[in-house]
Amino acid sequence: MDIVRDYRVGVFFLSITAFWIYPFLLRATRRYRLLAFVSIQNLACCILWACYAFGGLLSPFLSWMLIIPLLSFLYLPSVGWIRNALLTQLICNLALLLFICLGGVTLPAVDLAELQVIGLVSMGAVAIYFAMMALYFAKMFHEQREFGRELNALVSSSDNLRNLTSAAEQAGAAKAEFVASMSHELRTPLNAIIGYSQLLLEEAADEGDDEGADDLGKIHKSGSNLLYLIDHILDYSRIEAGRMPINPRAARPASEHPEWRDACARLPRPVELIWRKGAGDEQPLVTDWTALAAIVVNLAASLCGTNDAGRRIAVALHRGAGGSFALEFAPLGRAEDDAAIDFNAEIFDNAQDVSPTQYGTMGIESALALKYIQLLRGEFGHGTNLHGALRVAFPSIETELPAERAA
Amino acid sequence: MTLVLVVEDNEMNRDMLTRRLERKGLAVECAVSGPEGIRMASQVMPDIVLMDVALGEMDGWEATRAIKADPKTAHIPVIALTAHALESDRKKSLEAGCSEFETKPVDIERLITKIKFLIN
Numbered sequence: 001m002d003i004v005r006d007y008r009v010g011v012f013f014l015s016i017t018a019f020w021i022y023p024f025l026l027r028a029t030r031r032y033r034l035l036a037f038v039s040i041q042n043l044a045c046c047i048l049w050a051c052y053a054f055g056g057l058l059s060p061f062l063s064w065m066l067i068i069p070l071l072s073f074l075y076l077p078s079v080g081w082i083r084n085a086l087l088t089q090l091i092c093n094l095a096l097l098l099f100i101c102l103g104g105v106t107l108p109a110v111d112l113a114e115l116q117v118i119g120l121v122s123m124g125a126v127a128i129y130f131a132m133m134a135l136y137f138a139k140m141f142h143e144q145r146e147f148g149r150e151l152n153a154l155v156s157s158s159d160n161l162r163n164l165t166s167a168a169e170q171a172g173a174a175k176a177e178f179v180a181s182m183s184h185e186l187r188t189p190l191n192a193i194i195g196y197s198q199l200l201l202e203e204a205a206d207e208g209d210d211e212g213a214d215d216l217g218k219i220h221k222s223g224s225n226l227l228y229l230i231d232h233i234l235d236y237s238r239i240e241a242g243r244m245p246i247n248p249r250a251a252r253p254a255s256e257h258p259e260w261r262d263a264c265a266r267l268p269r270p271v272e273l274i275w276r277k278g279a280g281d282e283q284p285l286v287t288d289w290t291a292l293a294a295i296v297v298n299l300a301a302s303l304c305g306t307n308d309a310g311r312r313i314a315v316a317l318h319r320g321a322g323g324s325f326a327l328e329f330a331p332l333g334r335a336e337d338d339a340a341i342d343f344n345a346e347i348f349d350n351a352q353d354v355s356p357t358q359y360g361t362m363g364i365e366s367a368l369a370l371k372y373i374q375l376l377r378g379e380f381g382h383g384t385n386l387h388g389a390l391r392v393a394f395p396s397i398e399t400e401l402p403a404e405r406a407a
Numbered sequence: 408m409t410l411v412l413v414v415e416d417n418e419m420n421r422d423m424l425t426r427r428l429e430r431k432g433l434a435v436e437c438a439v440s441g442p443e444g445i446r447m448a449s450q451v452m453p454d455i456v457l458m459d460v461a462l463g464e465m466d467g468w469e470a471t472r473a474i475k476a477d478p479k480t481a482h483i484p485v486i487a488l489t490a491h492a493l494e495s496d497r498k499k500s501l502e503a504g505c506s507e508f509e510t511k512p513v514d515i516e517r518l519i520t521k522i523k524f525l526i527n
Contacts, residue, residue, distance in 0.1 A: 187490050187511070188417060194512040195423035202430060227512070231491075247494035266514075290494035 008053035008108060015046040033082075036075045040086070044068055044093040048100075055110050056101040060119025063126045065094070070133045172241050179237040186230050194223040225268045232364045235294065239371040246288045246375065248397045253317045254281040256289055260296045260315070271300045272312040274332065280319035287325070287397050291372050295392070296327065298369035303331050303390065314389075323396025326381075330389035409526060410434045412453035414444035414470065415488070416462050420511070424457070427515050433522070441465030445473045448480045454526050456485045457518075458505065460496065468503035475504035484525040488513065 022039050026032060047068070050061035072086045101107070197220040204213040238244045257275045264273040273296070296315060304311040312332040319325050373380075373392055381391040411433050415421040425435045436451050438444035441462045448456055456474065460467035467487060474480045486507040487500035500508045507521050 183490070188420075191490075191512045192419040192423065195420070195427070198512075198515070199423060199427050199430070202427070234491075244493075245495055247498055249494070249498065262517075288494050290497065 008049075012046065012050055012053070015042065015049060018042055033076065037085070037089070040068065040072050040075070041089065041093075043071065044089070048093060048097055051097055052100055053108050053110070054115060055112055056107045057097075058112060060115050060122045063123060065097075067126065067129055067133070068093070070130075070137075074133075074136075175237070175241055179234055179241065179243075183230075183234045187227070190223055190227045190230070194220060194227060197223060221268075228268055229364065232298075232368050236364070236368050236371055239375055244291075244375060246291065246397065248286050248288055250284040250286045251289050252282055252284055253278070256293070257281075257315070257317075260293055263293060263297045264300050264313075267297065267301050269301065269304070269311060271297075271304050273300055274312060274314045276314050276316035278317050278319070280325075281317070283319070285317075285319070285325060286323060287394065288376060291376055292327075295369055295372045295376070295378070298365040298372070299327075299329055299390075299392070302363075302366040302369055303329055316389075320393070324394060326391055326393040328389040328391050408432070408434045409455070409522070410436065410451065410453045411522065412436050412438060412444065412447055412451065412456045414438045414441070414447075414456060414462065414467065415459040416440060417459075420459070424513065427513075431515065431519055433519075441467065441470035441473075444470050445477075445480075448474050448483060449477060452480070453483060455522055456483055457488055457509075458485050459488045459511075460500065461490065468499055468505075471500075471503040471505055486518070486521060486525070 019039065019042065022035055026035050029035070044065075047061060047064045050064070051057070051059040054061060068090055069086070072090070073083075076082050076086060078086075099105075197216050201213055201216040201220055204210075204216055235244070257273075261273045261275065264271040300313045300315070303313060310332075314328075314330045314332055316328045317325055318328065376394050376397070378392045378394045381393060382389070409432075411428055413421060413424055413428070413435055415424065415437070416439050421437050421439070425437060428435050436447060436453060438447045442465055444456070444458065444462075447453075456471075458467040458471055462470065471485045471487070474483065474485060484506040485504065486509055487496075487503075487505040488509055488511055489496045489500070490511055497508045506525050509518055509521065
């Protein structure tokens with residue numbers, strides 16, 4: 001047999017060569033699954049042709065039929081309809097071969113003795129191919145098992161983490177609940193102490209009882225200071241527990257700063273807040289004004305330190321782009337102003353948390369101001385408009401306020 | 408004389424606020440719950456209502472909504488009294504129909520200023 005010029009060999013090699021087309025087709029069409037089915041059929045056709053042309057059921061190439069399912073399930077998943085389709089495809093090809101070989105179709109004449117050598121090579125190749133595939137599948141199964149084990153370990157760790165997170169959340173919720181209930185329990189008797197002492201103070205003053213008024217004034221002041229401290233600790237705890245929602249509303253800075261001034265005047269160590277007018281004071285600004293008021297009052301108290309003299313601070317608000325804005329604070333009338341700013345900037349620049357107890361009673365104002373600033377995502381910097389000022393820049397707050405309210 | 412209806416469930420707070428308001432020359436009527444506050448607002452027709460928001464079964468916001476929903480009492484200004492100056496409380500108070508918002512313990516001078524402003 002002239003194996004080189006034989007058309008059967010030509011057809012066989014042409015069908016083998018067709019495999020070179022698939023990478024290009026895949027790149028062009030991205031139809032992996034369809035091309036996998038077609039290439040498997042292409043392989044089946046190669047083997048079927050080799051069997052048909054070189055001896056039918058006695059062909060030395062028949063053993064290559066065994067590699068079809070191995071290759072099929074290498075390229076496509078052996079599940080569901082794909083598995084069924086591949087098995088059907090294999091059975092159809094075998095049926096076709098049986099029909100050709102046993103159904104009376106005349107096979108090309110071939111001298112099987114001449115194919116002994118190529119038959120042996122073919123069988124050897126199939127054996128090697130099988131061994132390699134078996135090793136490959138064994139490795140794949142091993143890796144799959146390892147992967148499954150790691151996945152189980154990860155799931156287990158994830159479950160543990162979830163349980164711990166849940167426990168932490170429950171603890172946080174319990175703490176917040178405790179804080180909320182303590183707020184009521186502490187404030188109610190304190191309100192009575194403050195209110196009645198104020199009432200008695202007014203009566204004593206009316207009656208000209210200076211000594212009694214003086215004592216009652218001390219009770220009233222102590223009660224007020226205690227309430228001030230409790231309110232700060234409760235606010236701090238509430239923010240820390242994530243129970244302080246941001247409530248944006250539109251308001252004009254010009255209409256809000258008088259309240260800040262009054263609140264600063266009511267501090268245990270009053271601060272005189274001097275408002276520096278800005279260009280955008282009359283324009284509505286959307287922010288959480290209660291949180292902003294807490295920032296201004298606590299920062300003012302903090303920047304003025306513990307000295308009772310010269311407690312004056314200039315505050316200015318500057319509008320930025322897209323609803324952003326900045327507040328600047330400059331203590332006035334004290335030689336140590338710059339030192340106070342540096343001290344506070346150092347506290348606020350520190351990434352570590354500031355404990356309310358770390359800086360003593362008055363230090364809670366710094367801690368609370370920082371918490372509120374974090375709540376509104378503010379950032380510290382150096383003042384640009386007020387000399388030597390501390391600047392806190394705030395991004396715009398996304399709000400879904402109705403247009404008429406924002407206006 | 409200006410008549411103030413104080414709706415407050417805590418006896419001491421009620422007594423204290425009443426005495427302080429009376430010292431400032433205001434006439435005071437008291438209610439101890441939301442439903443009683445609604446009923447008294449309709450009966451005594453006060454010039455202004457001071458409404459505690461934490462009142463138990465019916466809170467102060469709900470009572471305010473009821474007062475504002477009644478055409479007979481809708482015109483009466485209501486000042487909400489809350490334990491804490493949270494923006495959410497302020498927002499709820501304004502949404503319920505309150506004209507003003509004051510935190511406890513009340514600053515009597517500021518409260519009187521607000522009362523005068525709202526009545527006039």
